[in-house]
Amino acid sequence: MNFSQHSDAVPVTTGVPGLDVILAGGFSANRAHLIEGRPGSGKTTLGLQFLLDGAARGETCLYITLSESQRELAAVASRHGWSLEGIEIYELVPPELSLDPNQQQSLLYTSDLELGETVQMALAEVGRVRPSRVVFDSLSEIRLLSQGSLRYRRQVLALKSFFLLNNITTLMLDDLTSEQDDLNLHSISHAVVRLEQLAPIYGRERRRLRVIKMRGTAFRGGFHDFVIERGGLRIFPRMIAAEHHRDFADEPSRSGVEALDNLLGGGLDRGTGTLVIGPSGSGKSSIALAFAHAALCRGERVLIVSFDETAAILFKRAAGMGMDLQPFVQRNLLQVEQIDPADLSPGELSERVRNSVEQDDARVVVIDSLTGYLSAMPEEQFLLLQMHEILTYLNQQGVVTILILAQSGLVGSMASPIDMTYLSDTVLLLRFFEARGRIRRAVSVLKKRTGRHEETIREFRIDDRGIRVGAPLEEFRGVLTGVPSFEGRSVSLLGDRASEAGE
Numbered sequence: 001m002n003f004s005q006h007s008d009a010v011p012v013t014t015g016v017p018g019l020d021v022i023l024a025g026g027f028s029a030n031r032a033h034l035i036e037g038r039p040g041s042g043k044t045t046l047g048l049q050f051l052l053d054g055a056a057r058g059e060t061c062l063y064i065t066l067s068e069s070q071r072e073l074a075a076v077a078s079r080h081g082w083s084l085e086g087i088e089i090y091e092l093v094p095p096e097l098s099l100d101p102n103q104q105q106s107l108l109y110t111s112d113l114e115l116g117e118t119v120q121m122a123l124a125e126v127g128r129v130r131p132s133r134v135v136f137d138s139l140s141e142i143r144l145l146s147q148g149s150l151r152y153r154r155q156v157l158a159l160k161s162f163f164l165l166n167n168i169t170t171l172m173l174d175d176l177t178s179e180q181d182d183l184n185l186h187s188i189s190h191a192v193v194r195l196e197q198l199a200p201i202y203g204r205e206r207r208r209l210r211v212i213k214m215r216g217t218a219f220r221g222g223f224h225d226f227v228i229e230r231g232g233l234r235i236f237p238r239m240i241a242a243e244h245h246r247d248f249a250d251e252p253s254r255s256g257v258e259a260l261d262n263l264l265g266g267g268l269d270r271g272t273g274t275l276v277i278g279p280s281g282s283g284k285s286s287i288a289l290a291f292a293h294a295a296l297c298r299g300e301r302v303l304i305v306s307f308d309e310t311a312a313i314l315f316k317r318a319a320g321m322g323m324d325l326q327p328f329v330q331r332n333l334l335q336v337e338q339i340d341p342a343d344l345s346p347g348e349l350s351e352r353v354r355n356s357v358e359q360d361d362a363r364v365v366v367i368d369s370l371t372g373y374l375s376a377m378p379e380e381q382f383l384l385l386q387m388h389e390i391l392t393y394l395n396q397q398g399v400v401t402i403l404i405l406a407q408s409g410l411v412g413s414m415a416s417p418i419d420m421t422y423l424s425d426t427v428l429l430l431r432f433f434e435a436r437g438r439i440r441r442a443v444s445v446l447k448k449r450t451g452r453h454e455e456t457i458r459e460f461r462i463d464d465r466g467i468r469v470g471a472p473l474e475e476f477r478g479v480l481t482g483v484p485s486f487e488g489r490s491v492s493l494l495g496d497r498a499s500e501a502g503e
Contacts, residue, residue: 009216012133012169015053016046018235022211022220027191030167032160034139034185036174037195042207042228043173044068046195047135048077048084049232050171054133055086062131064122066092066141080232090125092118092141115145119155123162131168138173139185153184160188190215195226203342209235225347236347239354241392248398253364256294259469260287260460263445265453268426270363272450273391273401275420278430280406283441285309286321286462287428288366288402293323295400296333300363303356304336305349307372311336322466335360341372346386349373353390357397365394369404374418388423395425425449433476433484435493442476442484443469457484461494470494 011025020026027033027050035043051061065073070089077084119142126134139156146152156172163170174185186192191214198206208223226235252267261267268274268291276284292302306314314336318325328334335356339349356362367373374383387403394401405420421427427447433440443460445453456472475487486493 008167013053013057014046015049015051015056016233016235018224018226018237019046019209019233021237022209022224022235023191023214024217024219027169027171028214028217029169030164031190032163032170032172033191033193034174034189035171035193035195036176036185038176038197041195041197042226042233043175043195044073044076044137045080045228045232047137047171047173048073048080048082048087051087051133051135052082059133060088060129060131061086061133062088062090062126062129063135063137064090064092064125065137066118067138080230082232088129088131090122090129092122115142115151115155118142118145119158123159126162126166126168130166134163134168134170136170136172138175140175140177143177149184153188156185157188186213189213191217196223200342206345208345208347225345227345227348236345236351238347239350239386239389239393241389241396244393245396246398253291253400254294255287255290255467256297257290257467257469259458259471260290260443260467263443263454263456263458263469264426264428265445265448265451268400268402269450270400271395271398272425273395273403273423274426274428275403275405275424276428276430277405277421278407279432282430282432283443283460283462283467284404284406284430285314285317285368286467287430287443288368288404289318289321289323290467291400291402292334292364292366293318293325295364296325296328299333301332301356301361302328302334302364302366303353303360303362304334304366304368305339305353306336306368307339307341308369311338320464321462322464332360335362339372346373346383350386350390354393357394357399362399364400364402366402367404369406370418370420371406383418384420384423387420391423421447426453431484433486435486440486440493442473459494468494 008030009028011023011027012029013026014020014023035046037043047063051063054061063073070091073089074084136159142155143152146155172189192212194210194212196208198208200206207226207228209226210223211219211221220237222238224235224238226233248270250270252269254261254267276287278284292304295302304314315325325334337352353365356365391401403420403424425448426445429444429446431442433442441460442457444457454472456474457476458472459470461468470493473486477485477487
């Protein structure tokens with residue numbers, strides 16, 4: 001093959017959704033890349049996707065396997081709906097490990113051969129096929145045959161040099177059976193990508209990817225969540241909010257409840273995040289639904305991410321408040337994502353939110369609730385960082401974001417599982433209080449960065465007419481302690497003729 005300086009080390013597409021973004025375009029052409037991870041982390045699947053992408057582009061591709069038979073690889077491909085036609089597969093597997101002893105294949109007793117003979121036969125196959133892409137699976141067998149780190153390093157260097165001289169883009173897979181040799185491989189590889197599989201106490205396993213090094217490339221560092229599904233790996237690049245911005249009209253988003261909008265100084269501003277906080281049952285989700293329903297009636301698209309209740313219950317509850325959401329679903333204006341925290345990674349959630357905004361043009365996003373999101377990401381400090389990125393991204397897209405956070409307890413002293421107030425532009429506080437032998441609800445605005453707001457406390461009610469907010473209640477005390485006490489005249493409360501006449 002002729003060496004072309006113009007095409008040397010240019011990005012080569014990986015065939016894995018999301019990975020090209022992380023690698024700033026893809027793997028480097030004519031270089032050897034190390035893909036490492038423990039068994040079951042997805043290395044073989046990633047390697048097959050890389051070769052399938054090359055075959056689809058008309059390139060010659062070769063899979064050299066020392067650990068799996070061609071039949072096993074075909075079974076993996078079949079589960080993903082792939083055909084390996086167009087990919088050369090060369091086996092270095094003893095016949096007793098083959099699932100089909102009658103299958104025509106190249107077979108070697110690796111335990112009976114010297115390391116040099118094994119490597120030479122693999123290189124001879126490369127010389128015969130003359131591929132542009134190669135997956136070498138795996139280096140663990142070379143490590144076992146080497147019986148020493150010095151010889152192992154020399155053999156891997158020889159492989160790397162051969163692939164480089166022949167202008168082959170190579171993925172070398174390693175299952176980390178001997179971690180003391182990691183630095184040997186890292187130092188001689190052009191790039192190192194590690195796949196990890198984590199097993200939480202409850203729920204689906206979590207998978208993540210990290211690029212440890214890639215010479216001469218401004219890759220996206222840190223961990224990136226991914227899943228293995230039918231069709232292969234799908235990676236969710238870590239969101240960087242600074243990369244996303246668009247112009248938007250500076251206008252308030254109103255709820256349709258005049259007194260509530262007045263309390264908020266005209267409504268919620270575009271490009272801001274609002275935290276609705278209060279005890280369970282105080283009406284947090286209902287207030288969020290009021291803003292979502294009003295936006296839908298204006299023809300705006302809305303995304304509701306629901307951790308705490310099913311879509312069926314959400315629709316039923318909204319209908320009980322006089323808000324029929326089904327027509328908006330049929331018109332593709334409303335998207336309800338029902339999330340199981342045990343089966344969703346934070347990166348996947350970020351990707352769903354981003355797709356809804358960029359592809360479906362969602363202008364209002366409701367996350368109900370952060371308590372459920374916290375269950376999906378137990379490490380509190382990382383939840384704050386991730387939510388900061390999501391909020392900043394949504395703000396720069398001009399989206400009205402409503403976050404719901406349930407405080408522990410119903411009455412008395414309240415405690416929040418996590419402090420999100422400093423990330424929020426507006427904080428809406430809900431409380432229960434007792435008056436005239438009835439349990440009532442109060443709402444107040446503690447914070448609004450983008451403009452004026454009322455400093456009053458108003459009672460509100462939720463019934464089949466929706467949300468009704470009363471006049472300001474001036475004779476309240478103890479709201480912030482969690483034990484509000486109303487000492488005014490009962491005629492000022494909702495349910496009395498005077499107050500309802502003044503709504």
